[in-house]
Amino acid sequence: MKVLVAEDDLASGKFMQKLLSKYGEVVLARDGIAAVDEFVNAVSTNERFDLICMDIMMPKIDGYKALASIRDAERKLGTPRDKRCKVIMISALDEGFDASYASDDYEEYMCKPIDIMKFDSLIRKLEII
Template identity: 35%
Template sequence: MPLRILIAEDESVSRQVLMKHLAPLGQVDLALDGHQAVEAVFASLRAGQGYDLICLDILMPNLDGRAALTAIRGLEEQNGLPLGHGAKIIMTTALRDAGSILGSFGQACDAYLAKPVTREGLFRQLKALGLVAE
């Protein structure tokens, strides 16, 4: 079954890399900042679909990825999806410091992938999350 995927990334090269790797897995929607990501999740939940996977950059304009992560998890909860039953969210970011990593997991991300994102690293996470077969 095809996945419903949201890529939230303001930087065009990173967005293109993720799109190249994820497009074969299903329908991919794009958001250029955190506000657009939250709006896309809201619309998808309202339509009764939701996302299977969200790749969320941390350093984005308007609303950063960690604030978007908190908002997305709140929307899922409001729509009857308790923690662990919503989208799998992978933080894709250049930030490698312990505070960013631990903070993201504390806000209920499912995985953390430091840039530059490689196909191997991405698919290792997708397999660990049960989104693609071994």
């Protein structure tokens, strides 16, 4: 499994990296633009991501805009909907999350702090591992 973690908070990013490294390669992007760049670079080398953990509040562009760019890139590449990268949106602010904004573009939402057991159960439910 190859995972992209888009997280501007270094401690949260390292936590997610450590949590997911037991399942495969983890790439950490520190802002929305870096996340989109990592995604496009992976696609161009035919090393697609299986999962993206996308923080919502990030500098440069937020998680919503980064995800929209990623989904747009998948559409341009002709990626079938059932072959798209799975996405989990993550935020520290549960009440600040707008579930209607991009609900068709991501699979799940989790609030920080990440519960390890719930997260593990979630990625198994998504059939990523």
